[in-house]
Amino acid sequence: MAILDIYLLEALINGVLLGGVLALLSLGLNLIFGVIDVVWICYAELIMLGMYAMYFLYVVYHVPIGVAAVICIAAVGVLGMLLHLLVIAPLLGAAPINQLLATGGVLFFLQSAATVLFGIEFKNLGLRLPVLKLSEMFISYSRLLAFAAALIGMGLVYLLLTRTYTGTAIRAIAQDRQIMTLMGVDSRRIYVVTSAIGGGLAGLAACLLVLQYDVHPFVGLSFGPITFLICVLGGLGNFAGGLVAAFVFAEIISLGGLYLDLEWGYVFAFVFFIVMMFARPEGLMARRS
Amino acid sequence: MTRPLAWIAGATLVALPFVYTAAYPMHILIIILIWSFAYTSWSMMGRFGLVSLGHGGFMGVGAYVTALLWNHKGITPWIGIPVALLAAALLAVLVAYPCFRFRIIGHYFALVTLALSGIVLQVITATRDQTGGSLGYTPERYQGASSLYALQFGTKTTWYLIALGIWAAGIYVWYRVDRSMMRYALEAISEDEDGAAAAGVHVTAEKLKITVLSAMMTALAGALYCQYQMFISPDTVSGISISLQMVFAVVVGGIYVSLGPTVGAVITILLAEVLRISFGTRAVGWDNLVYGVLLVLFIVFLPKGILGSLLALRRPGRGRPALHA
Amino acid sequence: MLELRSVRAGYGSFQALFDVSLEVRHGEAVGVIGPNGAGKTTLMRVISGLIRPTGGSLVMEGVDLLATPAHRIVELGIAHVPESRRLFPRMTVEDNLRMGGFMPAARPKFARRVEFVYELFPRLRERRRQLAGTMSGGEQQMCAIGRALMSDPKLLLLDEPSAGLAPVIVEQVFDLVKRIRAGGLNVLIVEQNVQQVLRVVDRAYLLKAGSIRAAGTAAELLESQTIREAYLGV
Numbered sequence: 001m002a003i004l005d006i007y008l009l010e011a012l013i014n015g016v017l018l019g020g021v022l023a024l025l026s027l028g029l030n031l032i033f034g035v036i037d038v039v040w041i042c043y044a045e046l047i048m049l050g051m052y053a054m055y056f057l058y059v060v061y062h063v064p065i066g067v068a069a070v071i072c073i074a075a076v077g078v079l080g081m082l083l084h085l086l087v088i089a090p091l092l093g094a095a096p097i098n099q100l101l102a103t104g105g106v107l108f109f110l111q112s113a114a115t116v117l118f119g120i121e122f123k124n125l126g127l128r129l130p131v132l133k134l135s136e137m138f139i140s141y142s143r144l145l146a147f148a149a150a151l152i153g154m155g156l157v158y159l160l161l162t163r164t165y166t167g168t169a170i171r172a173i174a175q176d177r178q179i180m181t182l183m184g185v186d187s188r189r190i191y192v193v194t195s196a197i198g199g200g201l202a203g204l205a206a207c208l209l210v211l212q213y214d215v216h217p218f219v220g221l222s223f224g225p226i227t228f229l230i231c232v233l234g235g236l237g238n239f240a241g242g243l244v245a246a247f248v249f250a251e252i253i254s255l256g257g258l259y260l261d262l263e264w265g266y267v268f269a270f271v272f273f274i275v276m277m278f279a280r281p282e283g284l285m286a287r288r289s
Numbered sequence: 290m291t292r293p294l295a296w297i298a299g300a301t302l303v304a305l306p307f308v309y310t311a312a313y314p315m316h317i318l319i320i321i322l323i324w325s326f327a328y329t330s331w332s333m334m335g336r337f338g339l340v341s342l343g344h345g346g347f348m349g350v351g352a353y354v355t356a357l358l359w360n361h362k363g364i365t366p367w368i369g370i371p372v373a374l375l376a377a378a379l380l381a382v383l384v385a386y387p388c389f390r391f392r393i394i395g396h397y398f399a400l401v402t403l404a405l406s407g408i409v410l411q412v413i414t415a416t417r418d419q420t421g422g423s424l425g426y427t428p429e430r431y432q433g434a435s436s437l438y439a440l441q442f443g444t445k446t447t448w449y450l451i452a453l454g455i456w457a458a459g460i461y462v463w464y465r466v467d468r469s470m471m472r473y474a475l476e477a478i479s480e481d482e483d484g485a486a487a488a489g490v491h492v493t494a495e496k497l498k499i500t501v502l503s504a505m506m507t508a509l510a511g512a513l514y515c516q517y518q519m520f521i522s523p524d525t526v527s528g529i530s531i532s533l534q535m536v537f538a539v540v541v542g543g544i545y546v547s548l549g550p551t552v553g554a555v556i557t558i559l560l561a562e563v564l565r566i567s568f569g570t571r572a573v574g575w576d577n578l579v580y581g582v583l584l585v586l587f588i589v590f591l592p593k594g595i596l597g598s599l600l601a602l603r604r605p606g607r608g609r610p611a612l613h614a
Numbered sequence: 615m616l617e618l619r620s621v622r623a624g625y626g627s628f629q630a631l632f633d634v635s636l637e638v639r640h641g642e643a644v645g646v647i648g649p650n651g652a653g654k655t656t657l658m659r660v661i662s663g664l665i666r667p668t669g670g671s672l673v674m675e676g677v678d679l680l681a682t683p684a685h686r687i688v689e690l691g692i693a694h695v696p697e698s699r700r701l702f703p704r705m706t707v708e709d710n711l712r713m714g715g716f717m718p719a720a721r722p723k724f725a726r727r728v729e730f731v732y733e734l735f736p737r738l739r740e741r742r743r744q745l746a747g748t749m750s751g752g753e754q755q756m757c758a759i760g761r762a763l764m765s766d767p768k769l770l771l772l773d774e775p776s777a778g779l780a781p782v783i784v785e786q787v788f789d790l791v792k793r794i795r796a797g798g799l800n801v802l803i804v805e806q807n808v809q810q811v812l813r814v815v816d817r818a819y820l821l822k823a824g825s826i827r828a829a830g831t832a833a834e835l836l837e838s839q840t841i842r843e844a845y846l847g848v
Contacts, residue, residue, distance in 0.1 A: 097340050102588045104533040109581030172713050175702045181684040182694045184717030225407030228400040263415030270408040277387035
């Protein structure tokens with residue numbers, strides 16, 4: 001194969017792997033929006049905290065990585081619940097913009113808290129995972145692992161949503177909020193559970209991202225905006241649409257990064273988004289508005 | 290404000306720098322004026338339910354385009370600033386037009402604009418060779434302290450008067466829009482878009498007009514900030530934090546009132562300064578942390594903003610609920 | 615069994631119910647008839663807890679409904695089939711039924727209850743994996759009633775079951791109500807369609823502009839002049 005084709009294929013594969021993690025992110029955001037009708041603008045900052053948690057658990061306290069991951073997921077899950085109980089729940093009746101702003105305030109708060117607590121230097125897990133060689137292509141093991149874990153995570157959420165009563169109630173509440181009490185569902189509890197799941201997904205994403213990227217207080221800015229674009233393009237609250245959009249964006253970022261700096265990949269993604277708005281204004285597979 | 294009172298206040302403001310020349314308070318006043326102008330620009334859109342979380346992007350464009358044209362091409366800010374405004378207007382149309390045309394509103398619109406400011410920040414970082422990236426960028430000094438050509442001035446007094454003038458112009462524009470047909474069209478649109486369209490309002494055109502106006506004014510604020518501070522960096526003039534700051538300040542001060550954004554600027558900037566001073570160099574970030582907590586509390590407990598809540602107390606029914614996007 | 619006394623309710627500053635008193639005794643099927651906008655749906659919502667009344671008392675088998683949180687009212691044995699069905703459109707029929715059996719006491723009985731519902735509505739069994747939103751109006755009504763039955767209720771509240779359905783289907787729906795009734799379930803139906811509902815219930819009330827104007831057995835009301843006047847506005 002010609003050299004260029006190898007790089008292209010490598011970029012395509014990396015795009016798919018990246019797509020898995022982005023899909024995980026969009027799932028969390030869509031879940032929260034679909035059920036509670038709120039957008040957690042600070043979602044990427046929750047992930048940032050999870051990444052720090054992983055750093056401290058693994059590098060500073062020498063907790064085995066598997067255990068650290070479980071703790072991280074649980075911790076960010078709890079964080080999600082707290083976010084809901086302290087900030088979102090009091091504002092459930094308020095104008096949507098106030099809810100957005102409140103989570104924006106939390107974003108600000110979390111970034112500052114991280115700066116105060118951990119400083120602004122970049123921190124790294126220091127894990128050097130092997131790189132696989134697939135007929136002249138180099139695929140990093142950490143990316144494969146991230147992809148697999150993301151798929152498993154999403155699979156678990158799928159099972160939860162379809163096989164349990166709580167999961168079914170979560171799906172139901174997203175479709176008709178008002179009649180839930182008729183069936184004995186306490187909406188507030190469902191919101192809390194959903195927030196915990198959303199947080200847990202963020203925690204999982206943190207584990208996966210920290211394998212590949214350094215953590216610093218503003219790392220959320222690297223993938224936050226992209227996640228929002230993915231969810232908007234896929235249709236806010238539309239899980240399938242978000243999935244598709246995630247992989248499309250991931251490919252664009254990966255291919256863009258092939259020839260230019262990584263940041264340009266994001267720019268291309270945004271341009272693509274604008275173009276898509278003209279081509280398919282209702283979002284890729286939109287259902288909700 | 291009653292007429293004579295307004296005139297007295299105005300005269301006081303203008304005379305101030307000639308009577309009171311301490312550098313630090315002057316600096317704070319100038320900063321407050323520049324940001325008040327930026328916040329007022331945002332509120333031109335925000336008051337009609339067009340909540341943009343991406344105005345940081347426009348400010349960044351205003352600042353960086355002006356500085357880059359000056360440093361790389363030697364183009365005077367007198368030309369550079371209009372070019373920057375044009376660039377911001379173009380960006381606004383590019384993003385806002387598809388949004389409005391395809392009825393992307395509310396949450397969706399907020400998120401798209403949020404992404405916009407994020408992307409502008411990414412572009413600035415990506416072009417680090419030209420823009421200095423996250424390390425920041427300095428416009429070059431031109432032949433000594435003050436120059437009209439380079440729009441660089443050594444004395445705080447001059448800057449104060451310029452900032453005051455621009456701020457006043459911003460308030461004036463606010464009033465002009467408030468009294469224009471555009472205001473009623475946009476209010477109708479924010480209540481019921483379909484109804485407005487049925488009544489003959491060109492929804493997309495009206496929304497686009499106010500967006501472009503708002504974007505250009507915000508870019509001007511960015512350019513001014515650049516010329517005054519003589520140093521810009523992605524986090525101080527663009528990005529999500531700046532965008533959010535704008536919205537917060539206006540919500541705190543009161544979104545439907547002409548001086549609301551200014552009140553918001555005064556409160557938030559003074560607060561930030563107080564925090565910065567009391568926490569000092571001992572702990573970086575503490576000031577922002579307290580700031581963030583206070584802002585969340587504000588949203589939860591005072592959704593009408595300070596000015597709005599006070600007005601509502603004075604004239605019941607006058608203060609509308611914060612935003613009904 | 616269910617007793618309402620002087621219930622007042624409304625939406626914001628608009629009052630919809632004025633001192634409504636009625637009761638459903640054990641073994642009965644009761645109807646509430648009345649013209650459009652009479653407050654019938656509001657009445658149903660007050661009973662099932664969707665809205666809170668501003669005054670009066672509601673008691674179900676000795677339990678004060680006002681003291682019960684809305685999501686626990688179904689545990690008292692009250693199941694509400696809302697106006698316009700309100701199925702979960704993008705969930706399957708079976709998932710909709712499952713939601714009907716959400717309350718903890720109903721979950722162990724799921725297999726038996728779902729079997730019961732499928733016996734009653736064979737067409738639902740055929741369509742168990744179909745998305746509820748893609749079914750016809752009549753099928754949706756069956757599914758909605760089935761969903762309410764999943765919690766093994768003592769009292770079934772039916773809100774305008776005939777709304778939006780073709781006359782032939784309406785006939786079928788009310789036949790079904792008769793069968794459910796025959797199985798021992800108490801029913802409270804609010805309806806605009808006087809003929810249909812009066813052949814299914816024992817007693818009925820006439821609700822107009824938020825107040826009870828008349829009450830009596832089904833036979834009495836069928837003949838009554840008051841009814842005609844209420845509907846024709848004479």
